[in-house]
Amino acid sequence: MEVLFIFLLALIIDLVFGDPPNAFHPVAYMGRVIAIFERAGFKGGRVYQFVYGIVMVFIAMALFFIPVYFLLDWLHGVNSVVYIIVSAVLLKMCFTVTGLRKAALLIKQLLEKDDIAQARFELRSLVSRDTSKLPQPKLVAAAVESVAESIGDGFVAPLFFFLIFGVPGVMAYRVVSTFDSMVGYRGKYEYLGKFAARFDDVLNFIPSRLSALCILIASFFGRYSPAGAWRIMWRDHAKTQSPNAGWPMATAAGALEVCLEKVGHYSYPLYDQRLRFGRAEAWLWHGFGGDNNQP
Template sequence: MDIILILLVALLVEFAIGDPPNAIHPTAWFGKVIYLFERFGLRGGKTYQFVYGTAATLLLAAVVAAAAWLLADWLRDINYALYIIASGVLLKMTFSFVYLRKTALHIKRLIENDETLDKARFELRALVSRDTSKLPRPYLVSATVESVSESLCDSLVSPLFFFVVGSLFGTFGLAAAFGFRVVSTFDSMIGYHGKYEYFGKFPARLDDVLNYIPARLSALVIIAGAWLTKMGARRAWRVAKVDHLKTESPNAGWPMAAAAGALGVQFEKIDHYRLGRIDRPMTPGVIDDSLRLINSATLVWFIICFAIGGAYIALAKA
């Protein structure tokens, strides 16, 4: 029952409380530690930076995962109810979808008003890494919807995937989820070309490996979500198969292309990629439809996670 109960607690915390302030959020703590690593990671040549980045990533991921496993194992021996509640609260720290929805809706309201377009460009930087300072309205909508669809994988499917897989082997669920979150945070902070090319190469590649299966699962649940919401499920499948290769990342293209196909729009990052077909204009209303699509995909993913937990219980009792 561990998987199901912990997921239920995590869901309750997500809807009732949401994300805690950065002062007590583990991901913010990881960011501070990574910032400390960064101070020494760029001092040497290419080989030094690569080895240092590799060691820093593995060290922090191992320490955090080990701490999560030891805590979960200790709490389970102390008190089962405390173990479930604490594990659920901690699991919530590894994923988020309510905050993303609120942020996307806030940016949509800014985009709709000509007088707040500049503010929309500024606040969109919280969702995307590209330069948003001169983007016209359709590109602002595209960037928002791209972020919403891509984040389904990194912010929800991946951490819960590793939690469920780890939980099948005892109390390793939290360790796996937090280990992934550390690598993902490393990638988001230093997994870029430019000055981080060699320092961030290992966490970027490791993040690609860890997201390989979840990214493809994300595309599948988006297609399922499109079917539930009576959007273009078949079109989503066709576009995902063809356009997922157009992004630099081996994984990001899967959920984004599936979402573009389901919504009947074309995502475009200037000088990088175009995903989907132009069947409708890129208006702010597309953001509403994308959230409806991702909400359905999120529901499908939680049903899958609960189903795996139920199947595990049934097999254990057999």
Template sequence: MRPDARALLLALLLDLALGEPPERAHPVVWTGRLVSLLERKAPSGPRAALLWGALLAAAAALLPALAAAAALRLPLPRLPAEAFLLKCCLSCRALEEAALGVARPLEAGDLERAREALRSLVSRDRSALDASLAASAAVESLAENLGDALVAPLLFYAAGGLPAAALHRGANTADAMVGYRGRYERLGKAAARLDDALNLLPARLAALLLAAASGGRAREAWRAALAGHRATQSPNAGWPIAAAAGSLGLVLRKPGHYALGAPGREPAAGDIRRAVSLYRRAAALGALGALLLCRLRGGRR
């Protein structure tokens, strides 16, 4: 299914102007409810959990793709319908707002409120984070989600149209909900591996975009990405996080896991705003590239 450059542009404008739609109208929320339902019905045995997890991952990816393809065949105005559904596959404004929601209380010296605001960005334990680690977590999440929530859906849309973008967003939603070690070690393995595979290229493109958006520090950003991308457990997260660290001249750390960007300094509250500015520039470059890909593929109908 061919992409449409006009639908992509309108989706981006909808995101910037309105942010996320209400939960009752958000397809990603519906996918999350499906994942929750399948998670509750998961069998307890190790092998059965692995098999059920594979079913869960397949359902979370394929059903949104099929639904998107079906929606485009409904007797609805094609351009606004496609733009709305594509907007639901990506997120830019909401990530910026979430990051700034951490920056403001940190700048006011309210660490507890900043930790609470981090709930929308990270799943790690926030209770012991000091101000610098809280700022680091916000910058890391913003950088990583450039790939997951913007570059990947744009790339999949340009390559395979709306169903491809919906497939990626469904797989990413499943990974975000159950793709963890510990409680979901077996149930979430398939979702985690599928998400890793789908984001191999987008994560590296996100690192390139962050480097390109870094101006005079582009070389430092790319060197940091090359040097530090293996430090994270994820095969993808290290690329954009390390690139952001090099671009901003920071050490971004998750205690007990990694420290990316040495010999940079520890981040402060104001660095979250610097990261948001970097994110905006990189996102603009990514959007421009996706629009060009759509036009090259003859996607303007």
């Protein structure tokens, strides 16, 4: 029952208060720790960078896992109510529903006002690609893709690891996820961030597929296409470079019956190969609490 109370309270905190400022957010501190580790990451060649990348991931995980583990273990023996409250607060810090919703709805509102320039700017909070030249349909596509993928690593994965390893396990997962977002890229971080990127892929293997299942189930309750979600999920999930990202994105594309495309990387072609802007845009507010009567 404690697990259920912790999760429900964490969800209530998220819905009522949203995300805390960076000054109080553990993920921001994770980013600072990673930045400190990164300074010494390029003092040697490829082998040094790869080994250093492994070491810094596990040390950073320990820095957040161990204190949280012993704190909650102590609180559990002192007062169960305080234990549940603190656990819920820490769990909420590791996932976001409200923040993702606000970011998506902001893009929708800017597009409604035809403020393409500002929409491109705000979209940077959701995607890592260059948004400066994206036309309106691809702005919607990028937002939909990011929301679909973030359902996995932003909510399903934290809940998955919470159920298995408790709050300390979620903290460890967030460390790896933050590493991947900061150094899990080719080019400069090819060797330094390789382990973090691969480790993140392993950790998200099951959650990404569970998130696709969640989108599929949600399509039954919305005005979308469960058959399309199922068909495109299986047909197109392998089109992304990531072994995980394609599952929720392909499922969302099939449910919405749209074409989601990142030029030069992947596309989920449906029907006439064009993004049906109205339907995808509608999902941004229908799926995140907006006006269901919009076209």
